[in-house]
Amino acid sequence: MKSQLLGTLVVVAAMSGSGLAEDSPWLSNYDEAKQAARQKNLPMFVVFR
Amino acid sequence: MADQFVLVRIVNMRGVDLRVFDFDFDLTWAALFMNADDFVHGRYGARDEGPAEAGLSLSGLKYAMQQALESHRENPNARPKPRLLEANRIRVEMYPAARRLKADACIHCHQVHDFQTDEAFDGMKWSKDMMWRFPPAKNLGITLDVDQGDRVKSVMRGGIAAATGLTAGDVLSALNGVRISSQADVQYALHQAPNSGRIRLSWTRNGLPHTDQIELTAGWRKSDISWRASMWNTPPAPGVYGRNLTDEQKEKLGLAKNRLAFSQGNFVPPNTRKAGIRGGDVIIGVDGKTLDLKMLQFNAYIREHYGVGDTVTFDILRNGKPIKIPMKLPKHPRY
Numbered sequence: 001m002k003s004q005l006l007g008t009l010v011v012v013a014a015m016s017g018s019g020l021a022e023d024s025p026w027l028s029n030y031d032e033a034k035q036a037a038r039q040k041n042l043p044m045f046v047v048f049r
Numbered sequence: 050m051a052d053q054f055v056l057v058r059i060v061n062m063r064g065v066d067l068r069v070f071d072f073d074f075d076l077t078w079a080a081l082f083m084n085a086d087d088f089v090h091g092r093y094g095a096r097d098e099g100p101a102e103a104g105l106s107l108s109g110l111k112y113a114m115q116q117a118l119e120s121h122r123e124n125p126n127a128r129p130k131p132r133l134l135e136a137n138r139i140r141v142e143m144y145p146a147a148r149r150l151k152a153d154a155c156i157h158c159h160q161v162h163d164f165q166t167d168e169a170f171d172g173m174k175w176s177k178d179m180m181w182r183f184p185p186a187k188n189l190g191i192t193l194d195v196d197q198g199d200r201v202k203s204v205m206r207g208g209i210a211a212a213t214g215l216t217a218g219d220v221l222s223a224l225n226g227v228r229i230s231s232q233a234d235v236q237y238a239l240h241q242a243p244n245s246g247r248i249r250l251s252w253t254r255n256g257l258p259h260t261d262q263i264e265l266t267a268g269w270r271k272s273d274i275s276w277r278a279s280m281w282n283t284p285p286a287p288g289v290y291g292r293n294l295t296d297e298q299k300e301k302l303g304l305a306k307n308r309l310a311f312s313q314g315n316f317v318p319p320n321t322r323k324a325g326i327r328g329g330d331v332i333i334g335v336d337g338k339t340l341d342l343k344m345l346q347f348n349a350y351i352r353e354h355y356g357v358g359d360t361v362t363f364d365i366l367r368n369g370k371p372i373k374i375p376m377k378l379p380k381h382p383r384y
Contacts, residue, residue, distance in 0.1 A: 025051070026058045030065075033057040038085040043121040045054035045114070046081045048062075048072070048158055 050114050054082070062141045062156040069129070073183040073236060074161040075277040077101060080110075082117030088127040090120040092233035093198075097185045098273035104232055108196035116199075116230030144168055162279035170284055170357075170380065178244050180283055180352065181270035183236040188269055191215065198231030201252075209269060213250060213261040222258070223251040244270065274352075275345035285357045285378035288318035289332055293344050302331070302366060309333055310366075311344040324376035326363065334364035351378070 027033045030046070037044045059065060062074075069087045072079050072094075079094035093113040095104040120127075141147055141156055144164035150156070162182065169175040186193050190208010194200040199221045204211055221229040225248040227238035242248050245267050251260045274280045291314040296306045304310050313321075315328040326332075334340055335351070342350060355361060355378055362375045 026056045028058055028060075030057060030059065033055050034085045034087075037055045037083075040055065041125060042053060042055050043090055043117055044057050044081075044083045044085070045051065046057040046059065046070075046083055048059050048070070048079045048081075049077060 050111060050118075053118055054114070060155075062158055062161055063154075064140060064142075066139060067141060067161070068139060071237075072233070073240075074158040075182070075279050076158070078105075079158070079233070080113075082114065082121075084121060084125060084127060086126065086128050088129050090117040090127075091228065091230045092237055093231050095183075095185070095198075095232040095236055096276065097187075098276045101276075104195060106195045109194075109198050109231065112197050113231040113233075120228065120230075145171070159278035162277075163282040166279065166282055166284070175284070177353065178270060180274055181272055182240060182274075182277075182279075184239040184242075184270045184272050186232060186235045186239075188239065188272060189263065193221075193232050193235065195232075198234070199229045209263055209265065210250070213263060214259075215250070215252060215261075216254075219252045219254050219259075221250070221252045223249070225249065239270075271353075273346070273349065275343075275349040280345075280349055280352065282381075283352045284380045285352065285355055285359065286381050287348070287351050287361070287363075287376065287378055288321035289326065289363070290314055290348065291332075291344060294331065302369060304333065305339075307341045309340040309342045309344075309347055311347070320379045321376070325374045326365070326376070327367070329367075331366040332363055333366055335361050337362070337364065 027036070033044050033046070036042075070081065072081060072092060076094045076096060079092070081092050082090040084090065091113050093110055097104070141161050141164060144167070146164045146167040147156060147160070166175070166179070169179060189210040190205035191210050192202045194202045201215060201217055201219045201221065203217050204215050221235070223229055224235060224238040225242050227234055227241070229235055229238070238248075242265060245265055247262045247264055249260060250263050251258065253259065274283070291312045294302070294304070294310040294312060299306055299308065299310050302310070310331055310333050313326055313328055313330045313332060317326055317328055332347075340347065340350065351361070357378055357380045360375055360377045362373050365372050365374055
């Protein structure tokens with residue numbers, strides 16, 4: 001279960017850093033993310049790794 | 050549940066506002082749940098000297114996310130506390146040690162702690178208490194449920210939190226002014242706590258709220274830092290490292306299985322080489338002490354018990370023969 005969690009996180013992170021990132025929902029610019037959060041009235045999930 | 054968040058991934062600390070992003074930079078994975086005004090609803094990601102994943106679970110992450118959504122619904126326009134905006138360093142590249150890097154060099158999370166240590170040491174503000182970053186919940190004498198990070202799993206008899214009457218099954222709501230939904234929140238709250246003094250703990254039991262003060266006494270922060278990448282840049286740095294000997298290798302050398310014994314790596318840092326230590330030397334103790342430690346723990350031990358400029362004598366086996374090598378401990382193995 002725990003390995004599955006880290007595995008999932010690693011895959012997500014790898015996708016957002018590769019050529020597959022075009023359709024990735026992950027943003028890398030915090031200011032853009034803040035703007036999107038304000039417009040959508042959503043919280044942000046900010047991951048550091 | 051991810052579609053209820055704006056997802057952000059940050060891999061380079063360069064340009065990151067440290068007044069906003071204040072977390073345990075030694076973690077290999079950390080998440081913060083925030084609003085557009087930089088307010089942190091909650092955190093996720095914690096570890097200690099045990100296996101790196103022991104403090105993580107999908108259920109625990111989902112629970113922390115649900116709690117963050119609830120916090121956001123309750124107070125979507127929450128603002129960070131003013132004190133967070135008063136920090137000296139705004140961005141990591143402002144630290145003197147960071148300015149020595151190439152302008153485009155990627156700065157990793159754990160380097161933030163390195164830069165903070167360097168600045169404190171060079172500014173004569175370093176104290177051993179600064180080693181104990183983000184103390185774990187067990188320092189209060191409690192363990193928390195991995196799948197629900199605010200739920201108390203056990204309370205150690207005689208531990209700091211035991212005096213409050215806290216018991217297994219209680220759900221923490223706030224600690225030292227920080228809303229709690231995960232182990233990461235607890236560690237963040239404890240990181241801000243004083244070296245001695247009182248902090249407030251709130252919890253619920255069967256839905257009923259309780260609050261009490263916790264008394265922190267000198268030394269409460271101390272924890273095992275051997276897993277931390279930043280440990281290596283914590284002074285003093287003896288420059289000794291390498292593989293722990295196996296039980297069989299120890300037996301051949303006539304050493305007890307639990308005794309410290311590691312083989313110095315082939316690259317020997319300049320100060321360590323100058324003292325006379327060579328690659329392949331087996332380090333089995335210091336100052337005549339027989340220690341029940343692994344190599345990483347030994348490095349943490351040296352940093353806890355000695356200071357820069359102290360002279361220690363390493364107990365070493367070279368080709369099976371015991372020798373003693375004194376060494377004046379430097380701030381860094383290179384200088």
